[in-house]
Amino acid sequence: MKKLLSLVLISFFTVTAATAQVDRIDPPFWWAEMPVQELQIQLYGDELGLYRASIDYPGVILKSQYAVDSENYLFLYFDISPKAKPGTMKITLTHHGKARTIDYELKQRDSRVGKNQGFDSSDLVYLMMPDRFANGNPDNDTIEGMLEAANRQDPTKRQGGDIQGVMDHLDYIKDLGMTAIWFTPIFENDMYPEYGAYHGYAATDLYKVDRRFGSNEEYKALIDAVHDKGMTVIMDMIHNHIGDQHWWMKDLPTKDWVHDFETYGQTNYRGVIAGDPYISKADKDRLLKGWFVKEMPDLNQHNELLADYLIQNTIWWIEYSGIDGIRMDTYVFPYEDYMARWAKEVLEAYPEFNIVGESWVEGVIAEAYWQYDEPGVDDGYNSHLPSVTDFQFALSTRDALNENFGWNTGVTKLFYVFNQDAAYADPMLNVIFLDNHDMSRIFEHVGKDEAKFRMLYKFLLTARGIPVVYYGTELMMGHENRGGDDEGWRQTMPGGWPGDSRSVFSRNGRTDKENEIYDFASKLGKWRQTSDAARFGTTLHFLPEDGVYVFFRIHDNQTIMVIMNQNDDAKTINAHRYREVLESFTSGTEVETDKKFNVGSDFQAPGKTTLVLELD
Ligand code: CA
Numbered sequence: 001m002k003k004l005l006s007l008v009l010i011s012f013f014t015v016t017a018a019t020a021q022v023d024r025i026d027p028p029f030w031w032a033e034m035p036v037q038e039l040q041i042q043l044y045g046d047e048l049g050l051y052r053a054s055i056d057y058p059g060v061i062l063k064s065q066y067a068v069d070s071e072n073y074l075f076l077y078f079d080i081s082p083k084a085k086p087g088t089m090k091i092t093l094t095h096h097g098k099a100r101t102i103d104y105e106l107k108q109r110d111s112r113v114g115k116n117q118g119f120d121s122s123d124l125v126y127l128m129m130p131d132r133f134a135n136g137n138p139d140n141d142t143i144e145g146m147l148e149a150a151n152r153q154d155p156t157k158r159q160g161g162d163i164q165g166v167m168d169h170l171d172y173i174k175d176l177g178m179t180a181i182w183f184t185p186i187f188e189n190d191m192y193p194e195y196g197a198y199h200g201y202a203a204t205d206l207y208k209v210d211r212r213f214g215s216n217e218e219y220k221a222l223i224d225a226v227h228d229k230g231m232t233v234i235m236d237m238i239h240n241h242i243g244d245q246h247w248w249m250k251d252l253p254t255k256d257w258v259h260d261f262e263t264y265g266q267t268n269y270r271g272v273i274a275g276d277p278y279i280s281k282a283d284k285d286r287l288l289k290g291w292f293v294k295e296m297p298d299l300n301q302h303n304e305l306l307a308d309y310l311i312q313n314t315i316w317w318i319e320y321s322g323i324d325g326i327r328m329d330t331y332v333f334p335y336e337d338y339m340a341r342w343a344k345e346v347l348e349a350y351p352e353f354n355i356v357g358e359s360w361v362e363g364v365i366a367e368a369y370w371q372y373d374e375p376g377v378d379d380g381y382n383s384h385l386p387s388v389t390d391f392q393f394a395l396s397t398r399d400a401l402n403e404n405f406g407w408n409t410g411v412t413k414l415f416y417v418f419n420q421d422a423a424y425a426d427p428m429l430n431v432i433f434l435d436n437h438d439m440s441r442i443f444e445h446v447g448k449d450e451a452k453f454r455m456l457y458k459f460l461l462t463a464r465g466i467p468v469v470y471y472g473t474e475l476m477m478g479h480e481n482r483g484g485d486d487e488g489w490r491q492t493m494p495g496g497w498p499g500d501s502r503s504v505f506s507r508n509g510r511t512d513k514e515n516e517i518y519d520f521a522s523k524l525g526k527w528r529q530t531s532d533a534a535r536f537g538t539t540l541h542f543l544p545e546d547g548v549y550v551f552f553r554i555h556d557n558q559t560i561m562v563i564m565n566q567n568d569d570a571k572t573i574n575a576h577r578y579r580e581v582l583e584s585f586t587s588g589t590e591v592e593t594d595k596k597f598n599v600g601s602d603f604q605a606p607g608k609t610t611l612v613l614e615l616d
Contacts, residue, residue: 001459003489004099004224009279012261013096016505016578019098020048020051020093020095020098020100020102021045021046021048021102022043022044022045022048022100022102023044023045023046023548024042024043024044024045024247025041025042025043025104026041026206026207026309026312026313027041027207027312028104028207029105029106029107030080030104030106030107030316030458031082031086031107031108031109031319031373032080032085032086032106032107032108033084033085033109033270033564034080034109034315034349035348035349035350036315036345036349037079037080037081038063038077038078038079038080038308039078039079039080039312040076040077040078040305040308040312041073041075041076041078041091041104042073042074042075042240042253042305042309043076043093044072044073045072046072047072047076047095048069048070048071048072048073048093049067049070049071049072049073049074049095050067050071051074051094051100052065052093052094052095053074053076053091053092053093053094054067054091054094055078055089055090055091056090057083057084057087057089057090058083058084058085059080059081059082059083059084060078060079060080060081060084060089060106060215061079062076062077062078062165062437063078063079063083064076065077066305067251067540067557068253068254068305069254069255070251070252070253070254071586072251073251073253075293075305076091076536080106080228083228083410084106084438085106086106086107086108086421087105087106087525088103088104088105088106089103089104089105089106089251090102090103090104091103091104092310092333093419093511095565098377103576107361108339108546109319110111110319110322112227114227114322115322115323115324116318116322116323116324116326116350116352116353117232118232118324118352118353118354118376119180119232119234119324119325119354119466120354120428120429120466121428121429121464121465121535121536122179122468122529122535122536123179123180123232123466123467123469124176124177124178124179124180124182124461124467124469124471124525124528124529125178125179125180125234125326125431125435125468125469126173126178126180126181126182126184126468126471127181127182127184127433127436127439127468127470127471128166128181128183128471129156129162129183129184129198129199129200129211129437129471129490130162130163130165130166130182130183130184130186130200131159131161131162131198131199131200132159132161132163132198132471132490132491132492132493133161133163133166133169133471133492133493133496133499134161134162134166134168134493134495134496134497134505135159135160135161135162135496135497136162136163136164136165136166136167136168136336137162137164137165137214138160138498139209140160140162140212140214141158141160141212141391142212143211143212144189146190146211146212147190147191147192147193147273147424148190148191148192148193148196148197148198149173149193149420150212150278151193152497153241155482155487155490155491155610156196156486156487157193157196157198157213158196158197158212159197159492159497160212160497161196161213161428161496162213162214163186163209163214163218163219163222163493164214164218165286165496166183166222166448167222167225168219169505170225170226170229170231172505173231174229174230174231174532175522176474176518176521176524176525177521177522177523177524177527177528177529178231178469178523178525179230179231179232179526180231180232180233180234180324180325181226181231181232181233181234181237182233182234182468183233183235183236184199184200184201184236184437185199185200185201185202185203185218185235185236185237185238185329186209186210186213186235186236186476187200187204187205187206187208187209187210187238187274187440188199188203188205188208188209188210188211189201189202189204189208189210189243190204190205190243190245190452190546191204191243191244191245192245193296194245195295195572196488197243199490199498200236201238201241201296201329202241202242202243202244202245202295202296203238203242203246203457204242204243204245204246204247205246205247206242206313207313207316209314210353216320218439219321220321223321223323224322227322227494232324233322233323233324233325233326234323234324234325234326234327234356235317235321235323235325235326235327236326236327236329236498237314237317237326237328237329237446238299238328238329238330239299239301239310239325239328239329239334239338239339239342240292240299240329240330240333240334241291241292241297241299241330241333242258242296242297242299243295243296243297244294244295244296246297248397248486249297250261253306254303254305255307256300256302256303257289257299257300257303257306258297258298258299258300258570259262259267259290259297259298259299259300261291261294261297261301262296262297263289264285264286264289264290265286265288265290266291266293266294267286267287267288267289267290267292267298267333268283268286268287268290268291268347269287269333269334270283270287270361271287271331271333271359271360271361271366271370271454272361272362272363272366272587273287274287274332274366274369274370275365275369275377275379275381276367277379285531286334287332287333288334288335289511292330292333298333299334301334301335301338302335302496304604305500305593307338307341307342310342310460311341311342311345311346314326314342315345315346315349317380318346318349318353320348324353324354325353325354325356325462326354326355326356327355327356327357327358327431328355328356328357328358328371328388329358330358331350331357331358331359331370331385331388332357332358332359332360332361332370336381338383338385338499339357339398340381340382340384340385341382341587343355343357343372343384343385343386343569344384347386347487350462354387354429354443354587355386355387356383356385356386356387356388356389356431356466357370357385357388357389358389359382359388359389359391360389360391360438361391364392364420364423364424365377365423367390367391367423368388368423368424368425369383369423369437370383370388371383371385371387371388371424371425371426371429371430372384372385372386372426373423373425374423374424374425375423376423377427384428386426387429387430387431387466387543388424388429388431389429389430390427390430390431390432390433390465390521391608392417393417393430393432393433393463393465394433394434394435394436396412396413396414396416396431397414397434397456397459397460398434398435398439398442398445398446398456399413399447400413400414400566401446401452401455401456401538401566402413402445402446402447405544405546405566406549407432410544410547410566411544411547411548411549411564411566412544412549414459414544414549414560414564415462415541415543415544415549416535417463418463418464418539418541418551421464421538421539425533427464427465428466428536429466430463430464430466431465431466432460432463432464432465432466432467432468433460433469433470434456434457434460434465434469434472435470435489436468437470437489437490439478439489440479440484440488440489441470441472441473441477441478441488441489442456443473443476443477444471444478444479444484444488444489449477450476451608451609452608453476453504454520454609454610455519455564455566455609455610456610457473457521457524458524458562458592458612459562459564459610461524461525461528461534462528462534462553462560462562462610462612464539464553467528469521471493472491472493473521474517474518474521474522475504475510475514475517475518476513476514476517478493479491479615480580483611489537490600493505494509495509497503510518512597520592522547523591523592524528524591525535528548531558531560531614532555532556533553533554533555533558533559533560533614534553534559534560535555536555537552537553537555537558537559537560538553538554538555539551539552539553539554540552540554540580542577543579546567546571547561547565547566547567547571548563548564548565548566548567548571548573548605549564549566550563550564550573550578552578552581554581559584559585559612559614559615560579560591560612560613560615561578561581561582561588561599561611561612561613561615562610562611562612563605563609563610563611564610565605565606565607565608565609565611565612566608567607568608570604570605570606570607570608571604571605571607572602572603572604572605573602573603573604573605574602575600575601576602577601581615582599582600582615583616585600585601585615585616586598586599586600586616587588587599587615588613588614588615588616589613589614589616590611590612590613591612591613592612597611599612599615
């Protein structure tokens with residue numbers, strides 16, 4: 001536990017203590033005139049817990065300092081008033097008459113235009129894993145002193161993709177109509193090779209970009225470059241766990257910094273039990289305190305020093321890098337009061353910002369529970385989280401076209417996706433997707449049926465919410481005979497690596513089919529940017545009949561009609577049935593084919609097709 005130290009320390013005698021050795025200072029620097037006034041500094045070094053700090057800097061007060069179970073840590077809390085100017089603060093550490101002064105920089109805040117923009121339903125998000133997208137710098141594939149080297153022979157291991165690789169292909173992403181990029185985590189994951197931490201979710205240093213991806217400076221430069229292209233960046237963070245090679249694990253600050261694996265074992269992964277009025281304490285404990293896997297120690301966010309550290313780490317990255325949003329991993333596994341505090345404090349500091357929490361649960365009520373102010377469960381809990389990952393959308397949509405039409409099956413499943421939206425505080429902020437880095441690719445999931453794939457892509461881009469496209473989907477990527485696991489759905493982009501036999505990043509490197517799908521995705525993505533109905537419209541839908549689901553998105557003077565016909569054959573669309581919308585219109589232009597439809601009377605919807613008609 002932490003221990004508050006007296007601020008006034010009188011030394012009665014002097015011994016030959018060595019000068020304080022400071023191995024780490026987290027955060028490495030801070031800024032003046034920040035939207036939060038408190039600053040926690042974690043100092044780490046041999047016996048630093050024995051030292052007492054003092055400071056003399058205009059506008060800055062040392063409020064408190066804590067020694068902890070390990071004598072090698074000292075936690076300092078400062079109040080940085082709005083009057084404090086940028087400069088170098090001198091922090092003096094004293095022990096038995098020995099003093100050492102360390103410099104701590106308060107930087108000038110960066111006033112670059114375009115920082116911290118947030119994201120919403122006007123966005124189309126491209127999700128990628130930096131290790132798997134493109135290798136722009138083969139020199140950083142293997143870094144001396146880091147535990148895992150790149151291994152192109154083994155698809156379950158690190159491939160060498162990096163920040164430069166993304167930088168090299170921003171135009172490719174933008175040309176798809178994407179407006180935002182979500183990268184899986186870029187934190188240092190210096191884990192042993194057997195584990196395979198290329199995915200980034202086993203952080204070993206929360207203040208450092210993994211050097212196999214690049215440097216902190218390169219990450220910041222990438223975000224600037226993305227902003228210059230008119231797109232935004234969503235950063236992936238993890239507060240539930242760290243990698244077991246995190247430097248803390250060699251010398252934990254406190255005994256309760258992580259939950260005890262011997263006591264709690266592995267988590268039950270069932271975020272669905274939050275909000276459950278009947279749930280046992282044992283199951284709740286197992287969810288919250290069990291480890292995600294043995295290699296990922298479970299952080300105890302009820303330790304206040306750790307909670308403050310994590311929240312401040314988030315604010316540091318937002319300020320440092322200019323990111324526009326966060327995707328918080330495993331949102332349902334940490335203590336929910338901590339996650340609520342985190343979201344609230346981050347959004348109070350950066351009101352334009354947005355956060356989506358990974359809420360992989362079963363059922364709409366459980367999903368909606370994690371969105372702020374959700375109306376469904378009256379237990380007093382407010383997550384303050386704007387966006388949830390709408391797994392109910394994903395799971396229903398993935399299966400809908402693999403089933404025959406019925407009362408609850410086929411396209412009726414798509415109807416149900418929206419039918420229960422009253423459970424959400426704001427379903428327009430739900431992040432929607434067909435697949436991601438933890439699921440089979442959608443093309444594979446629909447049995448490599450191109451018609452189904454195209455139907456769902458158009459559905460994704462016209463449904464309410466914030467659509468996310470998993471990299472490679474724009475090429476209709478499948479698992480390429482690599483099996484039904486991570487190595488199947490996380491493969492590298494051909495052309496991203498020196499020596500690849502072709503490059504999908506150029507038209508002449510793509511197959512004819514890939515060009516066809518790329519053009520399809522690009523046209524729809526760019527169209528979506530111009531469509532207020534698709535981005536902001538209210539939804540009006542009709543019960544599916546005979547394998548046909550029809551919904552409208554309506555926004556001021558623009559209305560789109562989306563018709564999903566899952567039958568092999570064409571079906572007649574009865575204009576009279578949809579007259580409450582159609583009576584104001586005479587024709588519709590299909591956004592993919594530019595074909596005109598006369599919607600004033602009955603018309604034919606082709607089989608296994610989604611039509612998106614702009615009505616006029
Ligand atoms: Ca590389």
